[in-house]
Amino acid sequence: MSFQNLLIENKGRIRYIIINRESKLNALNGGTLAELHLALTAAFADAGVGGVVITGAGKKAFVAGADISGFTALDVQGGTELSRQGHTSVFDLIAHASKPVIAAVNGFALGGGLELAMACHIRIASENAKMGLPEVTLGLIPGYGGTQRLPQLVGRGKALEMIMTADMLTAAEALQCGLVTHVTDIDSLLPNAEELMEKILSRSPKAIAAAIEAVNAAGTAGGYEKEIELFGQCFGTGDMKEGVAAFLEKRNAEFKGE
Known part of the structure; x- marks a missing residue:
C-alpha cells in the first residue's frame, strides 16, 4: 500500500506511521486523514504488528494543526460532518485500538495535531515540542476530541485555560501537567519511543x-x-x-x- 502523505516503516513488530508533509508542517488535510485511516486499519489488522508509533517528518512539527484553507467552504452541516468523520475514521479508531499507539511529538502539535497525539495511548515529546489548541482564535472549538480528552489528561481547569487562551505549552510544561509522560532531546525521541514500545510488547x-x-x-x-x-x-x-x-x-x- 503506497501513500502520498504518509511514510510507513517497520522495525520488528513496531510500525511507524510518519506524516510526511514537512513543507506544510505536516498539517492534516482530508487526504492525510483518509490515508491515516487506511494505514491504521491495516496496522491493527496485521498480526505481525504489535504496536504503532505515530510521528511527523522532520524536526519542526508533529502536526501543526489542520489545513484551514478548506474551512471557508463549510457551513454548519459541513462542519458537523467534518468533525464526525474525523472522530470515527481516525481519532476514535486510535483511542479504541487493541494495540498500543505512541505519539512521538517532534516539534509543534497544534489543534488537530495535538488532538491526534491525545488520541494515542501514550505521548512522549522532544524538548523543542510546543503543544496547544488555538481553535478559539479562528472562532472555533477543538473538534477532534480535544474538549473531551484534554480534561482527562490535565484536569478541567487547565484544559479550559489552554482552550480559552489558545496558549501553547512547552514540552517541560506538558510533562509537568501530565499531557506527556517523557521529554527527551530530538535525536533520542524515536529511540526512546521504540524502547518504551518494546517494553510494552514484551507483555501479554x-x-x-x-x-x-x-x-x-x-x-x-x-x-x-x-x-x-x-x-x-x-x-x-x-x-x-x-x-x-x-x-x-x-x-x-x-x-x-x-
Whole structure:
C-alpha cells in the first residue's frame, strides 16, 4: 500500500506511521486523514504488528494543526460532518485500538495535531515540542476530541485555560501537567519511543488490549464493571496461563497473544 502523505516503516513488530508533509508542517488535510485511516486499519489488522508509533517528518512539527484553507467552504452541516468523520475514521479508531499507539511529538502539535497525539495511548515529546489548541482564535472549538480528552489528561481547569487562551505549552510544561509522560532531546525521541514500545510488547497482548479497553471506560458509569468483566475474561486466555506459570517457575513469560 503506497501513500502520498504518509511514510510507513517497520522495525520488528513496531510500525511507524510518519506524516510526511514537512513543507506544510505536516498539517492534516482530508487526504492525510483518509490515508491515516487506511494505514491504521491495516496496522491493527496485521498480526505481525504489535504496536504503532505515530510521528511527523522532520524536526519542526508533529502536526501543526489542520489545513484551514478548506474551512471557508463549510457551513454548519459541513462542519458537523467534518468533525464526525474525523472522530470515527481516525481519532476514535486510535483511542479504541487493541494495540498500543505512541505519539512521538517532534516539534509543534497544534489543534488537530495535538488532538491526534491525545488520541494515542501514550505521548512522549522532544524538548523543542510546543503543544496547544488555538481553535478559539479562528472562532472555533477543538473538534477532534480535544474538549473531551484534554480534561482527562490535565484536569478541567487547565484544559479550559489552554482552550480559552489558545496558549501553547512547552514540552517541560506538558510533562509537568501530565499531557506527556517523557521529554527527551530530538535525536533520542524515536529511540526512546521504540524502547518504551518494546517494553510494552514484551507483555501479554491480550492483557494490553484489555487494559486499554478498561482505562478507556474510566470515569464512565460502567467503568468498574468493565474492569471486573475484563479481569475475569483474562482468566480464559492462554497468556494468563503462561504468565502465571512463568511467574511460578521463575522464568520469563513467552506470550503468544492467545
